Amino acid sequence: MKLAITNTMSGLKQIFVPHADKTVTMYVCGITPYDYAHIGHGRCYVVFDLLYRVLNLVGYKVVYCRNFTDIDDKILNRAHKELGSAALYLEIANRYIEAFNENMKSLDCIKPDYEPRVTTTIPEIITFIEGLIKKGHAYVVAGDVYYNVPSFPKYGELSKRTLDELYVGARVEVNELKKSPYDFALWKEEDEGTFWKSPWGYGRPGWHIECSAMSKQYLDYPIDIHGGGMDLIFPHHENENAQSLGLYKEFVCYWVHSAFITVNKEKMSKSLDNFITLNDVFKRYDPMVLRYYYLNHYFRAPLEFSWEDLESSSKSYNRLCLQLSEHQCSSCAGQLSIESLAKTSVAKKMISFLLDDLNVAGMFGVLFESLPELKKQEAELCVIKRILHQVMGFSLKPLVEEQVELTPEIKGLIAQREEARKMKDWTRADAIRDQLVALGYKIHDIKLKS
Numbered sequence: 435m436k437l438a439i440t441n442t443m444s445g446l447k448q449i450f451v452p453h454a455d456k457t458v459t460m461y462v463c464g465i466t467p468y469d470y471a472h473i474g475h476g477r478c479y480v481v482f483d484l485l486y487r488v489l490n491l492v493g494y495k496v497v498y499c500r501n502f503t504d505i506d507d508k509i510l511n512r513a514h515k516e517l518g519s520a521a522l523y524l525e526i527a528n529r530y531i532e533a534f535n536e537n538m539k540s541l542d543c544i545k546p547d548y549e550p551r552v553t554t555t556i557p558e559i560i561t562f563i564e565g566l567i568k569k570g571h572a573y574v575v576a577g578d579v580y581y582n583v584p585s586f587p588k589y590g591e592l593s594k595r596t597l598d599e600l601y602v603g604a605r606v607e608v609n610e611l612k613k614s615p616y617d618f619a620l621w622k623e624e625d626e627g628t629f630w631k632s633p634w635g636y637g638r639p640g641w642h643i644e645c646s647a648m649s650k651q652y653l654d655y656p657i658d659i660h661g662g663g664m665d666l667i668f669p670h671h672e673n674e675n676a677q678s679l680g681l682y683k684e685f686v687c688y689w690v691h692s693a694f695i696t697v698n699k700e701k702m703s704k705s706l707d708n709f710i711t712l713n714d715v716f717k718r719y720d721p722m723v724l725r726y727y728y729l730n731h732y733f734r735a736p737l738e739f740s741w742e743d744l745e746s747s748s749k750s751y752n753r754l755c756l757q758l759s760e761h762q763c764s765s766c767a768g769q770l771s772i773e774s775l776a777k778t779s780v781a782k783k784m785i786s787f788l789l790d791d792l793n794v795a796g797m798f799g800v801l802f803e804s805l806p807e808l809k810k811q812e813a814e815l816c817v818i819k820r821i822l823h824q825v826m827g828f829s830l831k832p833l834v835e836e837q838v839e840l841t842p843e844i845k846g847l848i849a850q851r852e853e854a855r856k857m858k859d860w861t862r863a864d865a866i867r868d869q870l871v872a873l874g875y876k877i878h879d880i881k882l883k884s
Contacts, residue, residue, distance in 0.1 A: 435772055435782075437492055437789045439485075439659075440734060442667060442689035443592055447791050452658045453687055458494045459653040460486065463645055463662035463670065464501040464549070467530035468508040470711040471537050472702055473724075473739060474695045478663045480725055480827075481692040481733045481792070483543040485659070487825045488788060492772055499548040499652045501645060502531055505638055521628045524553070537712045540721040542827040548652045552644045556630050559639045559647040562681065563620045563632075571680035575611045577623030577635040581642075583616035586676045592689060593668035618642060618673055642673035649678075656684035664691040664734075665701075693736045710739065719748055722829050726751040729794045729826065748833065754822075755832040757805060757871055763816035770820045780804045781817045788825070806868060844875060851877070 437450040452458045462482045465475055479500075489496045504527035510520040517525060538545070552559070563579055566572035571585050583589050583597070590596055597616060619640035626636045649657055655678065662671065671689065678685040694701060697708035715724050718741075727747040731737050775782045780800060787796035801818065808815045822828050840848070851866040867877050 435492070435775075435785060435789055437488060438791055439688060439690055440791055442691050443686075445594075448688070450688065452494065453656050456493070456495055458489050458496045458658045460489075460496055460498050460659040460661065461645070461649040461653055461657050462498070462500045462546075462660075463666055464503065465530075465534055466503040466506045466508060467527045467534060468506065468512050469530060470713055471530075471534045473710050473712060473715060474663065474702060475534075476537065476541060476712050476715075476724060477695055477728045477733075477737065478692045479538060479543055480541055480728045482661050482690075483541075483827060484729060484792060484794075484825075485661075485690070486544060487827065488792070491770060491785070491825055492789070497548075497653060498544075498546040499550065499649065500546040501648050502527070502549060502551045503641070503644060504531070504551045504553050506641070527551075533713075537716075540712075540716060541725050542722070542829065550648045550652055552639060552648075555644065555648050555651060556639070558651045559643055560621075560630075560632050562643060562647040562650070562677070565681045566620065566677065569680060571677075572620055573613065574634050577637060578611070578619060579621035579634055580612055580617040581620055581673065581677060581680075582613060583618070583676065584614050586680055588679070589616075589676050590672065592675050593672045595668065595672075618669065620677075642670055643677060645670070646674050646677040650682075655682050657686050659688045659690055660686040661690040661692070664693050667691060692733045695737045695739050697739050699738060715744070719744060720833055722831075723748045723751050723833070725827060730798060732795065733792055751828075752833045753872070754802075755828075755830050758815075758819055758822075758830055759832055760871075761809065761812065761815055761819075763812065763819060770817070770824045774817065778814050778817050780808060780814055781821060784818065784821060794826075805872075809868075844870070844873065848877075 438447050439450050440447045460482070462479070465471060482500075486496050486498055505523065509523045509526050513523040513526045514520045535545075563572060566581065567574065567579070570582070572579055572581050590599075620643045621632060621634060621637050622640060623635055623637045629636050629638045649655075649660070660671070660674075667689075675685060696702070697710065700708060702709050712721075712724070715721075723744065727744055728737075730747065730750075772785075775785055784797045784800045787793045787800060790796070808818065819830065823830055847866055847870055851863050851870070854860075854863040854866065870877055
């Protein structure tokens with residue numbers, strides 16, 4: 435059983451083979467902490483948390499690195515607005531990093547092995563830029579340093595864009611100091627005091643160079659998996675790719691990207707008043723519901739968020755937890771492994787979907803279809819519960835049940851079951867009970883009077 439994952443560079447689903455036998459390195463671009471994390475962030479990091487868990491299941495040791503961009507215009511502007519000075523930017527960054535970590539813990543995302551910050555990686559960033567200058571891929575202009583895009587013939591390979599398309603695409607910054615309109619900043623000149631001294635004067639790093647330097651510092655090249663949201667493919671990951679391959683022969687083996695979330699068919703934006711934070715959702719729903727909602731949608735397909743769909747996911751997740759909570763397994767201890775699935779049928783089929791480009795919807799289809807028969811197969815049911823807990827990251831604790839109005843259909847089923855119990859037709863009574871549980875209603879029996 436091997437993992438197949440879609441590689442953005444090739445555009446194809448490929449069998450995953452790491453560059454080392456038993457160790458996988460994974461770098462995922464982290465947040466810029468100038469505000470609370472939103473539901474788009476949540477989707478991205480839940481997806482890569484699942485990928486991390488799946489790689490562990492297959493038998494790899496995963497070394498996971500996710501950064502924080504703790505110096506940026508947005509952070510500086512917020513510090514100036516809220517604290518009266520841009521020099522206090524780390525107070526802003528620290529506040530939102532702490533909030534982000536709490537959000538990830540609520541979503542049961544495993545903490546990465548490394549969480550470097552830009553502000554603690556400045557010497558490595560400067561060294562990286564110096565190497566690019568020596569190789570002719572970068573140049574200095576009045577205290578700024580730019581990457582020379584035309585010096586890298588493969589530029590645009592990841593995003594599938596030509597230079598002409600990039601020029602028309604309006605993400606090109608017009609600056610008469612640059613040799614080419616496509617060139618991007620590696621180092622930005624700043625006044626002495628708040629920022630860092632470099633061979634080109636005081637300044638701070640450009641956005642893209644930081645991840646090239648941090649991934650090299652903490653994981654080394656080649657990196658097996660480099661991931662992030664699809665909105666990072668261009669320009670961020672395209673520029674990373676150019677920088678790293680401009681200085682080294684290898685960079686990334688598999689580029690993996692999760693699709694973004696839209697609200698009212700538009701990308702989230704504060705100006706459009708459709709910006710939904712994770713904290714906004716957690717006020718109304720258990721974080722496990724949001725995790726279930728994310729994973730039930732194919733990670734490479736855009737997700738149109740709606741509170742109605744989240745409510746439906748809440749009911750579906752609770753129904754699953756209720757059905758599984760009725761069966762207390764006696765052999766659920768220990769770490770699940772791919773070998774432990776060899777003698778199972780349903781669990782093995784579930785995992786085969788999961789290993790096929792993280793097809794969670796297909797996995798759940800197998801599970802829900804098989805639940806009635808699984809209730810009589812304790813050993814396999816225990817394996818499945820371990821898959822849902824250890825691999826999918828679900829707590830499986832039923833949600834607090836609310837008082838609901840019984841529909842005529844449900845009242846009819848309850849009456850039929852009571853009649854079957856009176857007639858001591860236990861087979862029919864059990865069948866109706868299972869039907870009610872599948873519809874989201876848990877039945878508590880009391881002893882019948884003789």
